[in-house]
Amino acid sequence: MDTTSNQPAKYFISKGIDEFFIGIYDISRFIGQFFKEAATPPFEYQEVVKQCYKVGYKSLSLITLTAFITGIVFTDHSRPALADFGATSWLPSMIGIAIIKALAPLITALICAGKVGSQLGAELGSMKVTEQIDAMEVSAIDPYKYLVVTRVLATTFMVPILTLYSAFIGLLGSFLDVHGKDQTSLTVFIHDAFFKIGYAEITSTLVRSILFGFTIGIIGCYKGFTTTEGTEGVGKAANSSVVIIMFLVFIEEMVIVKFFNPLYMQ
Amino acid sequence: MNNIKETHNHGKEVVISIKGLYKSFDDNHVLQGIDFDLHKGENVIVLGRSGSGKSVLIKIIAGLMKPDKGIVKVLGKDVHKLNKKELIELRLKIGFLFQHSALYDSMTVRENLEFPMRRNIRDISEDKIDEAVKDVLDAVGLAETSDQMPSELSGGQQKRIGIARMLIMKPEVILYDEPTAGLDPLTSYEINDLINEVQKRYKTSSVIITHDLTCAKKTGDRLLMLIDGKFLRQGDFDEVFDTDDERVKGFYDYNFIE
Ligand SMILES: Nc1ncnc2c1ncn2[C@@H]1O[C@H](COP(=O)(O)OP(=O)(O)OP(=O)(O)O)[C@@H](O)[C@H]1O
Ligand SMILES: [Mg+2]
Numbered sequence: 001m002d003t004t005s006n007q008p009a010k011y012f013i014s015k016g017i018d019e020f021f022i023g024i025y026d027i028s029r030f031i032g033q034f035f036k037e038a039a040t041p042p043f044e045y046q047e048v049v050k051q052c053y054k055v056g057y058k059s060l061s062l063i064t065l066t067a068f069i070t071g072i073v074f075t076d077h078s079r080p081a082l083a084d085f086g087a088t089s090w091l092p093s094m095i096g097i098a099i100i101k102a103l104a105p106l107i108t109a110l111i112c113a114g115k116v117g118s119q120l121g122a123e124l125g126s127m128k129v130t131e132q133i134d135a136m137e138v139s140a141i142d143p144y145k146y147l148v149v150t151r152v153l154a155t156t157f158m159v160p161i162l163t164l165y166s167a168f169i170g171l172l173g174s175f176l177d178v179h180g181k182d183q184t185s186l187t188v189f190i191h192d193a194f195f196k197i198g199y200a201e202i203t204s205t206l207v208r209s210i211l212f213g214f215t216i217g218i219i220g221c222y223k224g225f226t227t228t229e230g231t232e233g234v235g236k237a238a239n240s241s242v243v244i245i246m247f248l249v250f251i252e253e254m255v256i257v258k259f260f261n262p263l264y265m266q
Numbered sequence: 267m268n269n270i271k272e273t274h275n276h277g278k279e280v281v282i283s284i285k286g287l288y289k290s291f292d293d294n295h296v297l298q299g300i301d302f303d304l305h306k307g308e309n310v311i312v313l314g315r316s317g318s319g320k321s322v323l324i325k326i327i328a329g330l331m332k333p334d335k336g337i338v339k340v341l342g343k344d345v346h347k348l349n350k351k352e353l354i355e356l357r358l359k360i361g362f363l364f365q366h367s368a369l370y371d372s373m374t375v376r377e378n379l380e381f382p383m384r385r386n387i388r389d390i391s392e393d394k395i396d397e398a399v400k401d402v403l404d405a406v407g408l409a410e411t412s413d414q415m416p417s418e419l420s421g422g423q424q425k426r427i428g429i430a431r432m433l434i435m436k437p438e439v440i441l442y443d444e445p446t447a448g449l450d451p452l453t454s455y456e457i458n459d460l461i462n463e464v465q466k467r468y469k470t471s472s473v474i475i476t477h478d479l480t481c482a483k484k485t486g487d488r489l490l491m492l493i494d495g496k497f498l499r500q501g502d503f504d505e506v507f508d509t510d511d512e513r514v515k516g517f518y519d520y521n522f523i524e
Contacts, residue, residue, distance in 0.1 A: 123372075126371075127370075127371075130366060130368055130371070131364050131365075131366065131368040132368050132369075132370055132371070134325075134330050134364070134368065135362070135364060135368040135369075135370070137330060137357075138328050138329075138330065138357055138360065138362040139357070139381070139382040139385070139386070139431075139435070140354045140355075140357040140358045140382070140385075140386055140435075141381070141382065141385045141386070142354075146385070
């Protein structure tokens with residue numbers, strides 16, 4: 001019986017860097033498992049619907065408020081710049097581009113990161129440290145399938161819908177502002193706002209928000225599932241979920257806008 | 267001190283068999299060569315200090331943790347060599363009572379109990395579920411709590427619901443992690459009786475982890491003492507404590523105030 005020859009753990013490069021790459025490897029496996037489990041029955045339809053409802057219900061009021069205010073404020077701030085060129089009639093068109101292409105997906109993703117991502121980290125984290133996840137496992141229930149797959153599907157499905165909704169509310173706020181100041185009619189506003197928006201733009205927005213939704217779900221669940229250190233760990237899981245999701249959302253936004261959009265948009 | 271239950275294990279079927287089990291966490295060598303058999307219909311007690319690795323041991327038995335070395339067979343199946351489907355089948359026959367109950371805190375008591383049934387038995391009828399829920403709630407004497415949330419229950423009630431949730435799938439082997447820890451003496455008595463009744467009524471075989479010697483004496487057919495990662499002493503209650511080893515005597519003295 002040889003138990004004393006265990007050397008202290010050695011690191012390949014350094015502790016921090018090793019852990020970073022191990023983390024990346026772990027997350028990749030976690031994501032791989034998602035696609036495997038999501039594709040194999042039994043499917044938890046009921047639970048997915050319940051989670052979708054929770055995602056929508058949790059973030060709806062904040063998204064409504066934020067999108068509406070952003071619409072008004074953004075329109076207000078842009079007006080002087082266009083007025084200098086006597087081009088205030090271009091305002092709806094510019095706002096349409098800004099909201100549909102950039103603001104709606106980002107605002108929605110960031111709000112869902114804060115509201116939903118942190119909640120997932122905390123919820124699954126506390127289930128982890130109180131051994132509820134182990135309890136599922138010993139009851140012959142696959143906790144990954146029941147908890148993770150359902151929640152990730154819900155965020156992936158709901159964030160794009162919420163994005164469209166927030167674009168609508170943002171444009172509504174903008175219309176009220178434009179209508180109040182320039183007496184632009186609704187038909188003109190709609191016509192102008194969608195002047196530069198085609199299928200490609202809508203697709204790009206939807207693709208990004210699907211990706212954001214997936215990121216929110218998978219990172220929140222991963223952080224929850226890998227929680228250690230008791231109740232303190234639960235707080236950390238919630239917090240780091242939000243930080244990592246926000247970071248990834250901006251990276252994904254940049255990568256898609258800079259590298260993928262040019263491929264099919266002139 | 268002679269009311270320890272009779273043991274007759276000779277020739278009985280082995281339901282859990284562990285050979286040469288080792289488990290370390292970095293430099294923390296928790297289990298260092300565990301060998302043991304649990305026979306059909308038997309209640310085995312595992313005693314040991316806090317941190318000696320009792321919970322780790324039963325988590326390995328249930329397949330929640332992987333051992334570094336050694337073979338763990340439950341009902342003839344090598345737990346750590348099974349594929350996913352086989353493991354699910356085996357787990358349906360294992361009941362696990364967690365040290366801190368681990369009730370699902372977003373569900374009511376009734377939903378907690380229904381959960382393993384609904385998930386594991388396809389197309390089960392509502393009548394069957396109702397009947398089973400009523401059955402186990404009666405068995406643990408908490409029929410009136412079925413619509414409460416776990417957070418509204420006392421620690422002892424949570425333990426009992428934990429036992430009920432485990433019983434609902436009619437396991438053949440039960441792993442109890444400190445069933446009486448943190449409970450008052452009277453509630454502990456009730457839990458002990460419940461464990462014995464489960465053994466008789468459902469013909470189960472159990473591993474019971476405890477610090478509580480009254481529980482050990484009342485419910486155990488055989489005792490194992492986990493010290494320094496091994497079962498240093500085993501036998502019936504009197505055999506185990508008939509020693510000058512301070513680490514063993516300390517347990518006894520504390521529990522019986524001598
Ligand atoms: N997941 C884990 N990672 C690292 N170390 C662990 C882990 N689980 C348990 N340990 C360590 O293993 C040792 C045994 O833990 P275990 O929970 O089995 O003790 P125990 O005998 O059940 O104690 P108690 O009576 O307090 O419940 C402890 O030193 C603990 O720190
Ligand atoms: Mg323990």
